Amino acid sequence: MSKESRVSGRYKINIPLKVTLIYAVVGILWILLSDRLLFSLVKDPHLASTIAIAKGWVYVAATAWMLFFLIRGNFRAIEESKEALRTSEERLAKVVETMADGLVIIDRDGIIVFANAAAENILGIARSDIKGKTFSDPAWRITRVNGEPFPVDELPFASVIRTGAPAYGIEHAIECPNGNRAILSVNATPLRNTSDSIIGVVTSIRDITERKRAEDERRERRAHERRIREEAEKAKREFYKGTIFSVTDGKLNLVSREEIERQLAPDARRVELVDGDSLTAVRVAVDRMAASVGMSEDRIYDLVSAVGEAAANAVKHANGGTALIGIRGDNIQVCIEDHGSGMDALVLPRATLMKRYSTTTSLGLGYSLILASVDTVYLATDRHGTWVLMEKSIMARQREMSLEALPDTW
Structure with a gap:
C-alpha cells in the first residue's frame, strides 16, 4: 500500500x-x-x-x-x-x-478468474471454458515463436509472481482448438491488495500473427532483393573482370582482397602513406629493393613511377593508406592499400582503361601509366577502400605493353 x-x-x-x-x-x-x-x-x-x-x-x-x-x-x-x-x-x-486486446486476470495460484470478449476470440475458447484453467494449461500448447518449447517459469504470469515487477512484450505462440496457430504479445502486471501483497496478475494479450507474417514477408523480400543485387553485382564484376582482362591482354586482373592477400609476399615491408614525405619514402624503398636484386635502371624507373602514381592517389584522394613492398619468386611486388570508399563497378572500366579519366578516386592517367609500367596489376575495390597489387619481374620479359596501346574509351 x-x-x-x-x-x-x-x-x-x-x-x-x-x-x-x-x-x-x-x-x-x-x-x-x-x-x-x-x-x-x-x-x-x-x-x-x-x-x-x-x-x-x-x-x-x-x-x-x-x-x-x-x-x-x-x-x-x-x-x-x-x-x-x-x-x-x-x-x-x-x-x-x-477493447481490441484480450484481458485476462489470474489469481495468485495461477487460475484464470476473468477473461474478456477479445480474449475469447484470440484464444479461440469460450469464456466459460477459459475460467478455471491454469495459465500454463496444456490446452494452450504454448511454444516460442520459432516453435521451440517455452519454459513455464518464463511465461508472463510466472515472471511477475517471481520478480514482483511488470513484464512487457513477451512473445509466444499458441495452438488454438481449431488448429490455427497464433502468435501473441503479452503484457503482465501484478495485482496487489491493501497490504501490498500480490493477489494475482492482470495480463493483456494482443494477436500479432498478421504483423509477424508481414514482417517475415518483408524480411524475405528484402533478402530476395539483396540476393538479386548481389548476383547482379557479381555478374557485372565477372563481366568487367573478363572484359578488362582481355582488353589489357591479361595485365589487369579484378580480384578480391583475399586473393591479393594470398598473392602477397609474407615478409613484405610496410610503409604508412600519410603525406609527401611518406611518398618519397616508399619510392626510395622500392628503388633500393629493386636495385639490390639486380633490376635494370629502366625497369626500376618504370616500377617507381607506377608505385608513385598509386601511392599519390591514396594520399590525395583516399585519406592515405599503406604500402607493402616485397619479393615473390622473380617479381618485385608493391601493394598500395588506401582508406577511401572504393570505386563503383560502373566506374571501373573508365577509371582503369580510359586515358585522362578522373574522379575523386582515380588520377586521370594513373591506371594507364601503371598498366604501361608494370607486368601485372591485381585490383580489389569495395566500400572499405581499394587495393592495387603491382608486380614487375626482376628480369625483362619479351612482351611489353605501351601506354599508346590502351583504348581511349570503354
Whole structure:
C-alpha cells in the first residue's frame, strides 16, 4: 500500500473519532456546568428540577436534530458514491468488453478468474471454458515463436509472481482448438491488495500473427532483393573482370582482397602513406629493393613511377593508406592499400582503361601509366577502400605493353 493511501485511511478514521470525542466532552460539560449554574440561580428546588428536565429535553431535541441532518447528509453522500461507483464500473466493463486486446486476470495460484470478449476470440475458447484453467494449461500448447518449447517459469504470469515487477512484450505462440496457430504479445502486471501483497496478475494479450507474417514477408523480400543485387553485382564484376582482362591482354586482373592477400609476399615491408614525405619514402624503398636484386635502371624507373602514381592517389584522394613492398619468386611486388570508399563497378572500366579519366578516386592517367609500367596489376575495390597489387619481374620479359596501346574509351 502506498504512503498516500495509508495517510488517507488514517484521516478517514480520525475525523469521526475526533467529532465523537468533542461531542462527548461538550455533552459532559453541558450537563455538569449547566446544572450547577441552574441551581445557583434558582433557589426553589421544584422549579429548578422542572427547568432541568426541560433543559434535558432541549438538549436531546437539539442533538437529535443535528444527528438527523448529519445522518441524512451521510446517507446522501453514500448513495451518490454508490451511483458514481456503479457508473464507473459500467463504463469500465464496457471498455474491457470492447477493447481490441484480450484481458485476462489470474489469481495468485495461477487460475484464470476473468477473461474478456477479445480474449475469447484470440484464444479461440469460450469464456466459460477459459475460467478455471491454469495459465500454463496444456490446452494452450504454448511454444516460442520459432516453435521451440517455452519454459513455464518464463511465461508472463510466472515472471511477475517471481520478480514482483511488470513484464512487457513477451512473445509466444499458441495452438488454438481449431488448429490455427497464433502468435501473441503479452503484457503482465501484478495485482496487489491493501497490504501490498500480490493477489494475482492482470495480463493483456494482443494477436500479432498478421504483423509477424508481414514482417517475415518483408524480411524475405528484402533478402530476395539483396540476393538479386548481389548476383547482379557479381555478374557485372565477372563481366568487367573478363572484359578488362582481355582488353589489357591479361595485365589487369579484378580480384578480391583475399586473393591479393594470398598473392602477397609474407615478409613484405610496410610503409604508412600519410603525406609527401611518406611518398618519397616508399619510392626510395622500392628503388633500393629493386636495385639490390639486380633490376635494370629502366625497369626500376618504370616500377617507381607506377608505385608513385598509386601511392599519390591514396594520399590525395583516399585519406592515405599503406604500402607493402616485397619479393615473390622473380617479381618485385608493391601493394598500395588506401582508406577511401572504393570505386563503383560502373566506374571501373573508365577509371582503369580510359586515358585522362578522373574522379575523386582515380588520377586521370594513373591506371594507364601503371598498366604501361608494370607486368601485372591485381585490383580489389569495395566500400572499405581499394587495393592495387603491382608486380614487375626482376628480369625483362619479351612482351611489353605501351601506354599508346590502351583504348581511349570503354
